[in-house]
Amino acid sequence: MALSWGDLPAGRVLRLAGVDSRIDANVMELLLDPLPETGPAVVTYTATDGDSASGVVESILRELETLAIGLFPAWLPGGERLSGPGGGGVAAARILATSLASGTRHFAPFLADLAARAIQHGGPLVPGQRVPTGRSFPAESRAAGLARVIASTFGRESAALVVYVPERPASREETFLVAGCEWLAHRSGMGIWLVGPELSRVETFHLEVPSAVRRLAEEMTAPPPIATAGVPPIAGRPHAGSAVERAMEAALAERAWAHGRTWNQMYHSKDPLFVMIRTDLMWVPEKCVVELDGPEHETPAQMERDRIRDRHLERDGFTVLRFTNQQVMSDLGAVLRHIEEFLRGRRLGMNEGAG
Known part of the structure; x- marks a missing residue:
């Protein structure tokens, strides 16, 4: 390669x-x-x-259908304004999908059905959950349609x-x-x-x-x-399959001090021998990285990888704040206070340095 x-x-x-x-x-x-x-x-x-x-x-x-529904509305422009499994939302999703397909390579009936199923489900799917039933399409149509949906979600020409x-x-x-x-x-x-x-x-x-x-x-x-099955997160958005990231973003969106945040972005380390790093949540000017750790981070392999990543970020001047999913879901207020306190302190130092 x-x-x-x-x-x-x-x-x-x-x-x-x-x-x-x-x-x-x-x-x-x-x-x-x-x-x-x-x-x-x-x-x-x-x-x-x-x-x-x-x-x-x-x-x-x-x-792949489970992943595609979990990625909604990233692949349907305007889909974020639709909500609820009611008939109005489903009909609107079908119209948006049909309109999108008219100017792209998407197969309109399949895309409209997939959008309707995503609205009917009412939220991202969790691992192991089955997709809501919809129209019966031939396997050929499903294969080609899902490949196009996944590719377009990430702004790519193709999928693998x-x-x-x-x-x-x-x-x-x-x-x-x-x-x-x-x-x-x-x-x-x-x-x-x-x-x-x-x-x-x-x-x-x-x-x-x-x-x-x-x-x-x-x-x-x-x-x-x-x-x-796994799908990478979309740069600039909370991970579609992470209830924790979505809950964190909903709370941060209501707080003025949280401005400047960026989700799931790639960071190029100053160390030329190190690979790129994807951070969960980052404030670049304040050099603050927030990582939200699920149970998989308790495995020896992932703990080792986290240690290596954090070491390289810290060498570049970042502070890494790690919280478990359990902390976020059980005491989100305390997590937010910790992040706010750190950011305000770092910004105060930045302002004093500028003066």
Whole structure:
């Protein structure tokens, strides 16, 4: 990989390799968070056993639909003004989606149905939750439609799916997995990139992993936890799938002192050997970073990664404030007071220095 995901072919199934298998997942985690500035919008999926190629396809499509509904309204301009599952909101969502499709490559009936289902659900989906039922579309339409929705959400021309294969499947399941992924790549136009053991009939593409990424991956003694499906956050917005980030933003929006904040932005460290960092919440002039930690941050691998990230941010003059999801949801007032106190103190120092 010449440091650009755009160099990988779309519409094909590839196996990505290039480092010791023990740290493959760590390497991919570092390469994809934050989402690279060039190339396709990349989402992840952990392969599960399927009893047929069509079963593999259906499993992936269900997860992609869950992600797409969770990303609403980012992919539908004007959708943020719609609320409630009532008929008016649903009808308005359909009209907006149809209007958007008229000037784009989106398939209007599918996009309108997806928007209506998002309104009917009334909020982002949580992991493992099934999508609301809607019209029955052929798998071909769903595959192509979901690829376009995911790509447009992140302002990219195309989308790709990284499929984690935890261990070498039995011959029969391997055949189903590869056949299902090949069908999906062909019908959706997505690149399907497998990470894990070698598989029959799958070409291996050797990644040229940056030395900084390899070094950090080797420092992490255990692979990160991998969800069934995952989508990166959208720069400038709270993560669509995080109730904690959404609750924090709703509270900050009502407070004048919280001006200047930015969500899920990439930060380029002054250390040329370090990779880019995606921060949860940041005030750049005040050099304040706020990280909101879910249960996954309690794992040894993630704690190690957090320590490494914080060290580089602190070297660049930032202060990192970490709060657990539990702290935010149970005592948001105390969390906000802590952040406010820090920002006011830092701003006072900045003003005195300017004088």
